[in-house]
Amino acid sequence: MKKSVILAVMFAFILTVSSGAFAEITLTVAEIHPEDYPTTKGLFKFAELVKERSNGEIVIDVKFGGVLGQGEKEVVEQVQFGALDMARISISPVTEFVPALEAFGLPYIWKSQESMWKVLKGDIGARLLKEVENYKFYGLCYYESGARSFYNSKREITKVEDLKGLKIRVQSSQLMLDLVNVLGANATPIAFGEVYDAISKGVVDGAENNWPSYESTAHYEVAKFYTLDMHTRVPEILIASKIAFDKKLTPEQIALVMQAAQDTQDYVIEKWNERVEASKKIVLDSGGVTVTELTPEAFNGFVQAVQPLYEKYGAKHKAIIDEIRAAQE
Template identity: 55%
Template sequence: MKKSRIILVMLVIALCALGTVWAGGKAEQPAPSASQQSQPAQSAQPIVLRLAETHPADYPTTKGDYRFADLVKERSNGRIQIEVYPSSQLGEEKAVIEQVQFGAIDFTRVSISPLAAFSPNFDALQMPYLYRNEEHMWNVLKGPIGKEFLASVEPANFVGLCWYESGARNFYNSKREVKSPADLKGMKIRVQQSELMVNLVTALGAVATPMAFGEVYSALQTGVIDGAENNWPSYYSTSHYEVAKYYTLDEHTRVPEITIASKISMDKLSKADQDLIKQAAWDSMDYQRQQWADYEKVAIEKIKANGNVITQIPDNSAWQAAMKPLYDKLSPALKDVVAKIRQVQ
């Protein structure tokens, strides 16, 4: 016992000695030199976020993305940087939306058509022949209705940021001139992966064919599909006008684009940074709209110069009548939203 006690005492003394040496070592560290004291603290690494875009770098929506990114960088003094990935580098729309939902991608600019699969109330914003014209749509989007819709995506794990212009959508095909719904009968028409767009094309007598945007050119070229539907700039920028020369100006829908953020990504930021990002996105809208208007003029000139057959629809009452089943299927809540949209001046 006596021997064990002696060993224990010796261990305690040794440990104390080690503690003294360690503490003394810390105390004896040389003080920083004057030059070291004068150097500023290392700046924090910037917060880098990713934005996925379907269209090429020179497309109006992509230019809107870059404007949004520039505003965020400028207003945060470079502390927050958004990297834009155009041309579907991060995937096609539906896959990207899912990745944004789970926080793998921070932002994306998409059509609201595929987003309706995650937030069904968006169908009310894209009903056929709903808006009187472009001005009417923007009065809706910038007003209370549009802001309510941006907020409505949060339960699906998104943050709605802003709206972008995407023009009026029209049918085009490689087979024949289309002057009435009867001319579409039996045609295989590519649509976005959206139940509403499938129902719209089916109601006109065509065969709706959901397909990723990047596959449409080859499908038109090889006859897998007979046609598709989209706005002037998309018809031109994708070169679809080269393989589908008949373009019908029925303007069946005006489907706004939306920029959404991942709620998971946004929740990692301070409220001040979230507000900065939201305001920058909102402030990029007018710039994007002007880019759209300019590009649409170029697209129309190039397509007409190519000799494509452009068919104007002077009276679309027959087209509108075919849409009645789609409106009848809306829930009472969405019918109420449609009524409010039509009342906006």
Template identity: 50%
Template sequence: MIKKLLGIIFIVAMMAALAVGCAKTETPAETPAETETTTETAETPEEEPAPVEAVVLKLAETHPADYPTTLGDYEFARLVEEKTEGRVKIEVFPAAQLGEEKDVIEQVQIGAIDLTRTSIAPLTEFAPSLNVLQLPYIYRDADHMWNVLNSEIGENFLKSVESANFVGLGWFDPGQRNFYNSQKEITSLADLKGLKFRVMQSELMMDMVAALGASPTPLPYGEVYSAIQTGIIDGAENNWPSYDTSSHFEVAKYYTIDGHVRVPEIIIASSIAMQKISAEDLAIMKEAAKEAQAFQIEKWEAKEVESRKKVEEAGSIITELTPEAKAEFAAAMEPVYQKYAAEYTDLIKQVQEVQ
């Protein structure tokens, strides 16, 4: 009996030992798997998004750094960088560092320069409908012009440059343009006869001066001072700040306020350059141009007052046309309107009807 009991205990003990042995053998096999998992987790760091590289654009400006339109360029550049959170940056090159106006426009068209601020006059070669915005005496006053430019009509004019490989972004204040010369005071239409005036490189501007009885001479802006000084031309036509900052008052002291045209300034970009810009950032650039416009107008108006005072103190003779003389100037524009208005009659009517 005892032998039988001992045999049973031995068998149970052997089974228990086998069970423990099995347990010890299985446990180490599981441990490496846990260690491997822990190590794999520790060696997989969280990836950070790569920084976005800013697109840097060059903006060409013919005027000096302290000129109202150049100050508007700088404000535009500041707003673009701020509103795009640094994705788009604009470097402004003033004082014709990248070339004169017409040359720069051609460089923008082929994408060699990214942006420029320019008068629409030389741009009419690429977008003829812009002539409507610079027709003599088309605006009643500055408020009328701004109501046109900031309306759907103005937006359509911005779009009109797209077919020539440009992107229109916004408008700047051009001021009222007046005649000045080195020869004599101008009080009537007859006084213009025979005088040689520099005009912008625009067919309409040449036709306008010819219709007034004077001789138009297209020249780059940077050559006007020496051309008056040497007698190649007798004078030019421009606004108060340009007459002042270009020092033209030193060689042409007779300034006549006739207000023949207001030629809007436009910010244009190369459509090639804009391919680097997202649709969202392009919309931001247009918004920034609109905001910079208000800033530029404020600087422009202050500069007009300052410039007039400066040239008067320097000895310039200022003559303001009488209403009768101004009406005579306007009446002389009939052939200009006949030539340019025929194709754009409806558009001209829309502009004139804006309140």
């Protein structure tokens, strides 16, 4: 009888250990964009790679559509303090926590999509992802976010002077506030999910964003003047909570997750470029939207107008700015 009891206890112990060894770890990632958005597709690909490479031990739960918060700054804070495992966000709000990333968001610093990715995939990009760890984050990878341009409900913008007096929604970032203000408009921070109502009710006159965001949010319905000044190409960043990751994952598992994230970068670039063309078609086919391409002279007017930002932010980031410019040659 005693022998049977001992065997039963041993068997139960073995089952417990075995099930524990293969216990599923679920990590949640927040995304403000809808399910069919390029970065959201990238996160689903990321989840697929992690599950496959971890043999099902690690599962990524993608929470899209802003269900975990529409304000990116608030989401960043949740990640930093371990309340949320991961988030895909614009670099702009992260600069409030990781100042070195401000250089990536400076206006007109990137010559093209290709030259930007040359930098992000190189030593400079890797170094700044590592810098993120000093602020209770892990920087997993960068994602494509296109070029941001101004749109508004009031008038066509053909030169920088036309922005004067317009109330423009911006992300919660001092750099973005300064950028819009130095161009003569009035910067107004508003959560991304509230922009449509804010424009339609006249709280703001417009905003600034890329083609897919302009289309997917239907902002083109309420802000029918879109000027392609392409003032910034602010990369997206996939960040993780250092507190949460160090608690839930082994160093080997963290490395696996990081590599899987980086392996989705090219996938997102491909999906992004496809979506840009699709978004352009949707907007242009809708009718009533005025899309303005600046003349070289007008474009130069925008570039000259933002030079004070390089005086304000350039001093503390001069070395990295010089590196970025040299790497694009």
